[in-house]
Amino acid sequence: xxxxxxxxxxxxxxxxxxxxxxxxxxxxxxxxxxxxxxxxxxxxxxxxxxxxxxxxxxxxxxxxxx
Numbered sequence: 001x002x003x004x005x006x007x008x009x010x011x012x013x014x015x016x017x018x019x020x021x022x023x024x025x026x027x028x029x030x031x032x033x034x035x036x037x038x039x040x041x042x043x044x045x046x047x048x049x050x051x052x053x054x055x056x057x058x059x060x061x062x063x064x065x066x
Contacts, residue, residue: 009043012036016052 012029016036019025026033044050 009039012039013051016040022054 012025015028016022016025019028022036022040023033026036029036040051
C-alpha cells in the first residue's frame, strides 16, 4: 500500500492509540469502524508489522507499535 496521504495514516494511528478502541477512534475520525479497520489492516500488511493487538473490548499497541 502506498499511502495517498501519509499524514492521514499517522493521524489514524495516533487517534487509535489514544482512544484504545477502534469504535471510539472511528467516531472521533468521522469514519466507519470497518473502514478504519481495513485501512489499518492494509497498512499492517504492506509494512509487515502488526501495529495493534485487537480484542473485542480494547486495542493495545503491539510490540512493534510500542
